[in-house]
Every structure is written in structure tokens, then in C-alpha cells.
Amino acid sequence: MVTMRATLKKAAAGFSLSIVGLAALSFLATPLESGASTKIAADGLGATAQICPTGTTQVAGRVGVPANLVNENGDTAKKNAGTAYSDVQCYNAAGELVAYGNADILYELPSSALIPLGQQLYMQDCASCHGVHADGVLPNGTTGNYPDLTGLGPATINFWVTTGRMPAANPRDVQAMRRQPRLTVFQSNAIAAWVNSLQPATPYIPSANLNGANLTVGQDLFALNCAACHTITGGGDALASSTYAPSLHVATPTQIVDAIRTGPGNMPRFTGNLTDSQVRDITAYVAESIQKPTNIGGVGMGGLGPVAEGFIGLALGVGGLMLVSFWVGDRSE
Amino acid sequence: MTAVLKPRTKRQAKEAAGPYGKVGDAVAELDERLGIAKGGRTFLDKIFPDHWSFMLGEIALYSFVILLITGIFLTLYFVPSQGLVKVPMNFPYKPLRGDTVSQAFMSTINMSFNVRCGLLMRQMHHWACDIFVGAIVVHMARVFFTGAFRKPRETNWLVGTTLLILAIANGFLGYSLPDDLVSGTGIRIADSIMLSVPVVGSYLSYFVFGGNFPGQVVIARFFIIHVLLVPLIILGLVGAHLALLVRQKHTQFPGKGRTERNVVGSPMFPVFIFKTQGFLFMTFGVTALLGAFAQINPIWQFGQYIPSNISYAVQPDWYMGFLDGLLRIFPAWEWNAWGHTIPFEVTFPAVIFPGIVFNVAMAWPILERKFFGGDNEIHHLLDRPRDVPKRTAFGVAFFALLATLFVASSTDVLANYFHVSLNTVLWTMRVLTILIPLIAYPVTYKICRELQGGGANMGKRKRPNDVVRTAEGEYVATQAPVRPGDVHHELDATPVPTFIAAAVVAEAEEVVESSDATTGARVVDR
Incomplete structure (x- = not known):
């Protein structure tokens, strides 16, 4: 007769026996970490190297930058990190500043040829909330419900659109969620080009050169600046009143620099205190060490820390051993 | 010749x-x-009543053995110093290369990456600790709900509760040793708790840290307390715990042939000793499996502790969870009086509340006698929890309170996971912390009373009714006869293999082949 007790006992016995086998295996399953391959820093680019896109004129040094593209922090390079007041400026034939930056991060303006397409897409996907002039003014004249997009710089548009947060799933949400992007990067660039044409501003859309990044500096700066909200393992966590710091596990390097330089949502904007080189290091640390964590100790359990560990320890450890005690501790039948 | x-x-x-x-x-x-024969006789003839729940304490005992063994291995490689060193440029984990870290952190990541079996030992040590405290709690719950703590075993209950406190304390101290970002945060909270103690708080903090937090000595001090002082006390108390157990003999569940004056069960030799050895290996097996396949506390991902750095979503190990939970949900009540700050928001959840919890736990045998209808008699037969509804209800409410606070220690994780506002979660936990114990008590009490109504047929298989129509047209229902297998297994004693039983019967007059006791079980007078 199969009773529940007998079934339980069989399950307990099966569990216990499988432990013996697996435990023996486990001692074999922990090899030494083989020497990880070392990427040698290939930082051949100085401030004088050609980093501008082809077809543009490169100007080194911080001279002749259009006044409206320098932010209000004064004229020191550090305070203006991320703005056009940068190591290198790139001008096109028409004399427009189309890119700036340095060997670590190059900030580029989307081509002005995209402006008509951008306007079309904007009217289709964005204007119903942000207004036809991208200034947050709705047709009936109400303001203040939705952000004014003018003067924010293309990086802001790039972040919100390429992460799928905009167009918003629900404009009344406290915080837009990351989701499958509704528009392509190309379309996002077009919208950015049109919005920027209304009132040119920085930062432009960044692309970080992660080769030769210093992960050690990246980790130190991440722990100092980012972990307080995003957690040290980058999983993100809830903040007050339905806001939250999102997970960093799916962010692209460009989106990471976008976020650091523009400060979307509740996030502070890091301009004055992080140089391009430091931002590049943080980005590399997120893209390499956080998105591909070194879990040499077994299953990483989502970087949830003691919450997941306590659950495993109590459920599998204590619970499993209680099953074992049910097997060996009860009398035989 | x-x-x-x-x-x-x-x-x-x-x-x-x-x-x-x-x-x-x-x-x-x-x-x-x-003269080992006398003691050996006592030891080998020690009777262990056959019930699986009597093995729970052994999980704790054997995880403590694992803790000692793996801990000794770890001390061979750990350097308890806050002196700074540079991580070599060829270190396997790239983001730490060239970083300046403390020797405690350096030696821990070194044993994780460069010492053969080092990471396995570290992880086994940590898992064994989680299991150790968990097993103590489960064991304690068994002892509580069956009333095994009653006279004459109050002393052993006190020893056990002290062991739990020491285990939790040592778990925290050990968690603090690697000097990583997460454990450093824990030490910072411990410092705040010390500071919140009225009158002596700042002196206490200065004494522990040898000056201002974090100072240069705390790791070395925690180390010697963690590896020498507390384990020695635990070892001694475990010895006392077991000695009292042998001296007072086991309790047992009521059943056929079991009285207040005897113990029915399997002897240490030749039955129980093999069971318990097998259990030791199983405990090792589970711990080794977890250590090998489930990562715990990957401190290289956290980095060195620097007081200016902080990570969100940091929790303590599970057994400190109820303290962290109450700290999180307690209202920010803080007063200034006579030029002093009274940080009640920390003092109550972190100093007064655990004091209440452990004092109630320790004093429970007395509290039950005074307020929950306990008596002053000697008890060797255990209660079924339903038969003592007041105690069971109190225990469930008490555990429910701690469990709610434990859940409250992950308010942020809950809010993030279920996309609920953190504030909502916070207020929900505040309400639940008060509500759940208040609900748990009457509900448990009622359930116990209802179960008591089950009567003598509880645990037996239901017997069908045979309905027969008589010649007069009357319908008569009679209960079908008992079939083989319709017995209550749990209350039958273990049959001892015949060759042993024969030897035992032949040898000693202390073995009573009682007509009540099941064949082969050994019955010993108290």
C-alpha cells in the first residue's frame, strides 16, 4: 500500500542518496581559477590623434567653442566634462560643431539630414505629450505636466528612446520602465537631430572607447557614486514612492554614458565631478564586470545577496537535512 | 595444556x-x-527514542563540526589586519588589480582565487553557519512545541538559548571579518547600535573600535573573538548540553508502553550510532554541495570597505534579519533632552527588542508556569502541540512576529521585485508586524482546540461503514472491521533486529519485554 508517508520517505531517501554522489563530485568541481586573459591597454590615442569622423575638421584644444554649448560651470575642463568644452572639437564644412570629445569618449551629433524624418517621427510619437514645439506646452496651452525637451542635448533623447522608456507605455507612470524599444536607434537619432535643431545643446550622443579602460578605477568609482542606488552588483533596487534605480544588467555602454552625463529621472547628472576617462572606466566596469559577473563560487543567485542566500540556506540546507532526518531518524518499517 | x-x-x-x-x-x-567500562556502558546503552524530529539538534551539532573544520582551514590563510596592501597586477580578478586594500580583504580574495579548495572551504563555512543557526531554531521549535523544556529540563533550555545567542553573535562577527563593502556596512550599523545605548554608548563604541569608527583594530579584535572566545564557549556549552541530555535521559512521545518512568527506543550501540554517523555524513554532503554549487558572499564583486562608499540592498545574514527588519520599519522617534540625543529609533529595535526576545525565550519555562497554565510536575512524556493550545498559540505568535520582521528586512527587494512603492511596503510591514501575531494567537488556539476533538481516532485510517438492510427493511450501519495496516505507525517502537533483541534479553534484567511495548524495543527505567 502506497501511503503518503511511504512516498515522503522514498523522496527523502532519494534526496539523501543523491547528496552522497553529488557531494563527492563537488570537490572535483572547484578548479582553480585559471589566469584570466589580460587585455593590454591599447591607448595609442593622445589628444592630437585623429578621432573626428571623416569629412570633419578636427580642432584640438578648448578654443572657439560656441558659447551656447559650454555649460554654466565656468571654463575649467573638469567642470565641463561631457560638454563641447572638450579636448577636441570637430566641425563640418558648414562650420557646425558635429562632434567633440577625446580618446575616451566621442560625443557625436546626429546628421542634420535626419531632421525632416525626425520631425515627422516626433509629431507621430512624442508631440501628444511634449507639445509640437518640444517645449512641453500642450495645444490647449497647459504646461508643467510633461517635460520641456529643448536645450537638453541629443544624449537625453538617445537614452529615453533607445531604452524603450519613450514613447511612454503609460504617461501617468511615476517612472517609465525599460522595455523593448519602440523606435530604432536610427529613428531615435532622427528625433534627436530635430529636437536639437530647435535649440542646440550638449551633451551629444556618446560612444565610449572601452579598450584600455581601467576596471579597478571603474569599480572604485562605481562603489562611490553608483552603488548607493543601483546596488554594488548593479541589480537596481526600489527607491522612495514607486521610483526605483533600474538594473544595469541590460544597459548598453552608450546608454550608461547617456545616463551619467544627463541624469535621467531621479538620477543625479554627473558632469562636474567625473572626467570622460572616469566615465569610460565606470562604463567598462558595468559592461564587463557587472553584466558578466565572475561567479566562480557556483550559481550567482542574481546578486541578491543574503536574501537569496538565506532562502537557499534555510530551504535547501535546513529543509533538505530535515528530509534526511526524516529518512534516517524514523524507525524502519 | x-x-x-x-x-x-x-x-x-x-x-x-x-x-x-x-x-x-x-x-x-x-x-x-x-575504568572506561562504566562510562562506556552508559554511553553505549543510551536510549534514543525513535522519532525523526529528535534528530534536528544533530543538524546543528554536525554543522558546528563542519564550522570548526572549515574554520581551522580558513585561519591558515586569513590575515586579520586592517593594514593596507596593493593587489598584485596579475591577480585573477581584473577589477581589483592594483587596488589598495586591507590585508583582511586581500587574504580573503586570495584564498578565494588562489588557494586550492579555499573558496569551497569559505563557502562551506558560510553555508554551514546559515544551516547551524537554522537548525538550532528548528530544534528549539521542536523542543518548545512539544514541551520538552519542562521540569526537569529548564537548565538545558537555558543552555540551548544561550547557544543560539552565541551562534548569532559569532555569525555576525565572522561575516564582518573579510572587510568588504557589505560587511563593513554591517560593522557600521553595529557601531550605530553601540552608540545608541544610553549613557555608555559613545564609550562603548570607542572601546570596541579603539577610537573613532572604523579605526585600525576592529578586524583583529573580532577575529580573536570569532575564532577563539566564542567557539570555546560554544564548545563547552555543547558539552554541557549533551551531558545534561545523557544525565536526564531523553523525553519521548506518549505511546504504547511509554510512561513517565521509562524510555523506549533504540540504544546508542548497535543502532543509533550508525544512524547518527550516517547523518553526520549527510550534513557534510549537503554543506559541501551548497559550497560547491551555490555562491555565497562573493566579496570580490563588492570590493574593499571604504566608509564613504555604500551599496543599496544590503542585508545581514538571515539570522540577523529580524533585527534589521525592525530597524527598517521602526518610526524615526528621536528626542533631544538636556543636551543629549535619545535615539529611540535605534535603541528600541536594536537593543531593547532583542533583549526582550531572548529574555522571553530564556524565561519561558517560568513564564509558562506562571501565566500559561503550566505546572510544577516532572515531565518526561512530550505534549502534542494541540494538547497545550496556549503554549502553541503563543509560540506561533512569537515566531510569526519574528518571521514578519524577517520579511521586513527585505522591504526594498520586495518593492523592487513586485513593482510596489517602497513606502507602501514599509507601511504594510508596520501594520502586519502588529497585526499578524495578534491574529496568529487566536487562530492557532482555535485550530488546536478543533484538532483536540479528533479524539482517539486521530491518525488512524478512516474505516468504512457497512450499511445492511435487515429483513424488516431497517438500514443498519456498522463500522467495518479493522484491516491490516490500520494502525498508528508513529506510536509503535522500533523493532530491534532479532539477534540483538535475543542478546539483550539474555543479558540484562533491565530489559523488559513488556506486553505493552512492541517487540524488540528496548525499555529502560529512568
Whole structure:
């Protein structure tokens, strides 16, 4: 007769026996970490190297930058990190500043040829909330419900659109969620080009050169600046009143620099205190060490820390051993 | 004359060796010098009642053995110093290369990456600790709900509760040693708790840290407390715990042939000793499996602790969870009086509340006698929890309170996971912390009373009714006869293998083949 007790006992016995086998295996399953391959820093680019896109004129040094593209922090390079007041400026034939930056991060303006397409897409996907002039003014004249997009710089548009947060799933949400992007990067660039044409501003859309990044500096700066909200393992966590710091596990390097330089949502904007080189290091640390964590100790359990560990320890450890005690501790039948 | 002859056959050799063989002779030699027979007799004849829940304490005992073994391994590689060193540029984990870290952190990541089996030992040590405290709690719950703590076992209940406190304390101290970002945050909270103690708080903090937090000495001090002082006390108390257990003999569940005056069960030798050894290996197995396949506390991902850095979503290990939970949900009540700050928001959840919890736990045998209808009699037969509804209800409410606070220690994780506002979660936990114990008590009480109504047929298989129509047209329902298998297994004692039973019966008059006790079980007077 199969009773529940007998079934339980069989399950307990099966569990216990499988432990013996697996435990023996486990001692074999922990090899030494083989020497990880070392990427040698290939930082051949100085401030004088050609980093501008082809077809543009490169100007080194911080001279002749259009006044409206320098932010209000004064004229020191550090305070203006991320703005056009940068190591290198790139001008096109028409004399427009189309890119700036340095060997670590190059900030580029989307081509002005995209402006008509951008306007079309904007009217289709964005204007119903942000207004036809991208200034947050709705047709009936109400303001203040939705952000004014003018003067924010293309990086802001790039972040919100390429992460799928905009167009918003629900404009009344406290915080837009990351989701499958509704528009392509190309379309996002077009919208950015049109919005920027209304009132040119920085930062432009960044692309970080992660080769030769210093992960050690990246980790130190991440722990100092980012972990307080995003957690040290980058999983993100809830903040007050339905806001939250999102997970960093799916962010692209460009989106990471976008976020650091523009400060979307509740996030502070890091301009004055992080140089391009430091931002590049943080980005590399997120893209390499956080998105591909070194879990040499077994299953990483989502970087949830003691919450997941306590659950495993109590459920599998204590619970499993209680099953074992049910097997060996009860009398035989 | 025949004795000096060289044995020619196996049989002769066996006869020459005597009834106990060479091992027996050796033991006899020892007995003549040390008198081990008397103690050995007590030990080998110790009776263990057969019930699986009596093995729970052994999980704790054996995880403590694992903690000692893996801990000794770890001390070979750990450097308890806050002195700074540079991580070598060829270190396997890239983001730490060239970083300046403390020797405690350096030696821990070094044993994780560069010492063979080092990471496995570290992880086994940590898992064994989680299991150790968990097993103590489960064991304690068994003792509580069955009333095993009653007279004459109050002393052992006190020893056990002290062991739990020491285990939690040592778990925290050990968690703090690697000097990583997460454990450093824990030490910072411990510092705040010390500071919140009225009057002596700042002196206490300065004393522990040798000056201002974090100072240069705290890791070295925690280390020696963690590896020497507390384990020694735990070891001594475990010895006392077991000695009292042998001295007072086991409790047992009521059942056939079991009275207040005897113990029915399997003897240490030749039955229980093999069970318990097997259980030791199983505990090792589970811990080794977790250590090998489930990562715990990957401190290289956290980095060195620097007081200016902080990570969100940091929780303590699970057994500190209820304290962290109350700290999180307690209202920010803080007063200034006579030039002093009274940080009640920290003092209550972190100092006064655990004091209440552990004092209630320790004083429970007395509290039950005074307020929950307990008596002053000697009890060796256990209660079924339903039969003592007041105690059971109180225990469930108490555990429910701690469990709610435990859940409250992950408010942020809950809010993030379920996309609920953190504020909502916070207020929900505040309400639930008060509400759940208040609901748990009457509900448990009622359930117990209802279960008591089950009567003598509880646990037995239902018997069908045979309905028969008589010649007069009357319908009569009679209960079907008992079929084989319709017995209550749990209350039957273990049959001892026949060869042992025969030997036991032949040997000693203390073995009673009672008509009540099941065949083969050994019954010993108290």
C-alpha cells in the first residue's frame, strides 16, 4: 500500500542518496581559477590623434567653442566634462560643431539630414505629450505636466528612446520602465537631430572607447557614486514612492554614458565631478564586470545577496537535512 | 595444556582468542587502567527514542563540526589586519588589480582565487553557519512545541538559548571579518547600535573600535573573538548540553508502553550510532554541495570597505534579519533632552527588542508556569502541540512576529521585485508586524482546540461503514472491521533486529519485554 508517508520517505531517501554522489563530485568541481586573459591597454590615442569622423575638421584644444554649448560651470575642463568644452572639437564644412570629445569618449551629433524624418517621427510619437514645439506646452496651452525637451542635448533623447522608456507605455507612470524599444536607434537619432535643431545643446550622443579602460578605477568609482542606488552588483533596487534605480544588467555602454552625463529621472547628472576617462572606466566596469559577473563560487543567485542566500540556506540546507532526518531518524518499517 | 598449543584450525584460533577477540582484550586493558567500562556502558546503552524530529539538534551539532573544520582551514590563510596592501597586477580578478586594500580583504580574495579548495572551504563555512543557526531554531521549535523544556529540563533550555545567542553573535562577527563593502556596512550599523545605548554608548563604541569608527583594530579584535572566545564557549556549552541530555535521559512521545518512568527506543550501540554517523555524513554532503554549487558572499564583486562608499540592498545574514527588519520599519522617534540625543529609533529595535526576545525565550519555562497554565510536575512524556493550545498559540505568535520582521528586512527587494512603492511596503510591514501575531494567537488556539476533538481516532485510517438492510427493511450501519495496516505507525517502537533483541534479553534484567511495548524495543527505567 502506497501511503503518503511511504512516498515522503522514498523522496527523502532519494534526496539523501543523491547528496552522497553529488557531494563527492563537488570537490572535483572547484578548479582553480585559471589566469584570466589580460587585455593590454591599447591607448595609442593622445589628444592630437585623429578621432573626428571623416569629412570633419578636427580642432584640438578648448578654443572657439560656441558659447551656447559650454555649460554654466565656468571654463575649467573638469567642470565641463561631457560638454563641447572638450579636448577636441570637430566641425563640418558648414562650420557646425558635429562632434567633440577625446580618446575616451566621442560625443557625436546626429546628421542634420535626419531632421525632416525626425520631425515627422516626433509629431507621430512624442508631440501628444511634449507639445509640437518640444517645449512641453500642450495645444490647449497647459504646461508643467510633461517635460520641456529643448536645450537638453541629443544624449537625453538617445537614452529615453533607445531604452524603450519613450514613447511612454503609460504617461501617468511615476517612472517609465525599460522595455523593448519602440523606435530604432536610427529613428531615435532622427528625433534627436530635430529636437536639437530647435535649440542646440550638449551633451551629444556618446560612444565610449572601452579598450584600455581601467576596471579597478571603474569599480572604485562605481562603489562611490553608483552603488548607493543601483546596488554594488548593479541589480537596481526600489527607491522612495514607486521610483526605483533600474538594473544595469541590460544597459548598453552608450546608454550608461547617456545616463551619467544627463541624469535621467531621479538620477543625479554627473558632469562636474567625473572626467570622460572616469566615465569610460565606470562604463567598462558595468559592461564587463557587472553584466558578466565572475561567479566562480557556483550559481550567482542574481546578486541578491543574503536574501537569496538565506532562502537557499534555510530551504535547501535546513529543509533538505530535515528530509534526511526524516529518512534516517524514523524507525524502519 | 591445550591453551598453549598453536591453533591449527580457525575454530581453535577463535576459541583461543576468547569471547571478545583482540579488540576486546585491548579495551579490557584500557578499562583496567582508566575504568572506561562504566562510562562506556552508559554511553553505549543510551536510549534514543525513535522519532525523526529528535534528530534536528544533530543538524546543528554536525554543522558546528563542519564550522570548526572549515574554520581551522580558513585561519591558515586569513590575515586579520586592517593594514593596507596593493593587489598584485596579475591577480585573477581584473577589477581589483592594483587596488589598495586591507590585508583582511586581500587574504580573503586570495584564498578565494588562489588557494586550492579555499573558496569551497569559505563557502562551506558560510553555508554551514546559515544551516547551524537554522537548525538550532528548528530544534528549539521542536523542543518548545512539544514541551520538552519542562521540569526537569529548564537548565538545558537555558543552555540551548544561550547557544543560539552565541551562534548569532559569532555569525555576525565572522561575516564582518573579510572587510568588504557589505560587511563593513554591517560593522557600521553595529557601531550605530553601540552608540545608541544610553549613557555608555559613545564609550562603548570607542572601546570596541579603539577610537573613532572604523579605526585600525576592529578586524583583529573580532577575529580573536570569532575564532577563539566564542567557539570555546560554544564548545563547552555543547558539552554541557549533551551531558545534561545523557544525565536526564531523553523525553519521548506518549505511546504504547511509554510512561513517565521509562524510555523506549533504540540504544546508542548497535543502532543509533550508525544512524547518527550516517547523518553526520549527510550534513557534510549537503554543506559541501551548497559550497560547491551555490555562491555565497562573493566579496570580490563588492570590493574593499571604504566608509564613504555604500551599496543599496544590503542585508545581514538571515539570522540577523529580524533585527534589521525592525530597524527598517521602526518610526524615526528621536528626542533631544538636556543636551543629549535619545535615539529611540535605534535603541528600541536594536537593543531593547532583542533583549526582550531572548529574555522571553530564556524565561519561558517560568513564564509558562506562571501565566500559561503550566505546572510544577516532572515531565518526561512530550505534549502534542494541540494538547497545550496556549503554549502553541503563543509560540506561533512569537515566531510569526519574528518571521514578519524577517520579511521586513527585505522591504526594498520586495518593492523592487513586485513593482510596489517602497513606502507602501514599509507601511504594510508596520501594520502586519502588529497585526499578524495578534491574529496568529487566536487562530492557532482555535485550530488546536478543533484538532483536540479528533479524539482517539486521530491518525488512524478512516474505516468504512457497512450499511445492511435487515429483513424488516431497517438500514443498519456498522463500522467495518479493522484491516491490516490500520494502525498508528508513529506510536509503535522500533523493532530491534532479532539477534540483538535475543542478546539483550539474555543479558540484562533491565530489559523488559513488556506486553505493552512492541517487540524488540528496548525499555529502560529512568
